[in-house]
Amino acid sequence: MLGSGSGRLPTQLGTNPGRRRSGMKLEGKVAVVTGAARGIGRASAILFAKEGAKVTVADIRAELGRETVRLIQSAAGESQFVPTDVASEDQVKRMVEQTISRWGRIDILFNNAGITLVKFLEETSESEWDHLMSVNLKSIFFGVKYSAEYMRQQGGGVILNTGSVSSFVGQLRTPAYVASKGAVMLLTKSLAVDYGADNIRVNCICPGITxxxxxxxxxxxxxxxxxxxxxxxxxxxxxxxLTPEDIARAALYLVSDDSEGVTGIAHVVDGGYLSAAEYSSSWLPRRSE
Known part of the structure; x- marks a missing residue:
């Protein structure tokens, strides 16, 4: 693990995979998680299933995506893998349709898939820029386009998008990534306004260094x-x-009824990163022990 810390959830959902507890936060819900083959997406898919949701695991990485499903199923959770390139409109549409076909509804869409690009602007090709924007931003357009009507028909739902601390501030040598994450935050706010009357909440979660x-x-x-x-x-x-599980626990709050009055926000989970402009300055005096 990079960096010290505690609080990791187990990779499995529980010590007794044959039992499921009552009072689960997502009991009866159906969730779609993109980018769920590893990292934040995997941790979130596992936690959502632990809390009672049926989960569509969507990712371009088939082997790792199926491993996420196996982890969920080994603990008596219900899950399916749908291979999905989120930059493809047809594949995102199929992801939503296969979820509806399997479980008849979609309550939660977690648009989590994302990539980065470490290049100065003049080093970035048009195809690199377009691909990053397709994965990080256009994928949300596709996901909402094909899931919102189902949510409206069933009386509501929750959409959660993955932003970043880069939604708020510039960072060195990542202009395409920062631009995409800033756009995710404002797209989230706009969608929250558009869908509020339909009982569809839309928020974004903004992880720090994870x-x-x-x-x-x-x-x-x-x-x-x-x-x-x-x-x-x-x-x-x-x-x-931070750990993927740190972010997953915050995501659980945002997709559960615990946050039923919350929409249109950018929920930062960053260990204080954005609050500390001078935290690491070596010339500043430290508090004496």
Missing amino acids: DTPMLREHIESAGDPAAVIRERTSRVPVGRF
């Missing part, structure tokens, strides 16, 4: 991964990277 495979791949490509970890964790007041 220990995901995508982050590990980025760090391990650096010349000195250990130095990168030290530098990045020094920016976070809680002193560690």
Whole structure:
């Protein structure tokens, strides 16, 4: 694990996979989670299933996506894998249709799939820009386009989009990514206004520096991964990277009835990152022990 910390949920849903507890937050709900083959998407799909939801696991990575389904099913959860390239309108439409065909409804759409690109603007090709925007932003357009009418017909639903701390601030050498995540936040707010009268809530969750495979791949490509970890964790007041489970627990709140009065917000889960402009400055005096 990158960075110290505790609080990871188990990879399985419980010690006794044959039993399911009562009082689950998503009992009777049907959820679709994109990008659910690993990282935040996998942790969220597992937690949603633990809380009673039937879960469509959608991802372009078939082997890892099916592994997420196996983890859910091994703990008596109900899940299916639908191979999905979220940049494809036809595949997103099929994802929604297969969910309706299997379970007859869709209560939760978690548009979580995303990619990054570490390049200055002048280094970025048009195809790279377009692909990133298709995965991070246009995929939400597709998902909402094909799920909202089902939600309206059944009396409501919840849409959750994955933004980022980059929805709020610029970051070095990631202009395409930052632009996409800023757009996710404002698209979320606009959709919340459009669908409020239909009892469809729309929010986005904005993770900080999170220990995901995508982050590990980025760090391990650096010349000195250990130095990168030290530098990045020094920016976070809680002193560690967040875990996918940290984000999943916040996502659960936003898709459950616990947040039934909440729509149109950007919910930040960042360990204090955005609150600490000077937190890691070495010249500032530290509090004495």
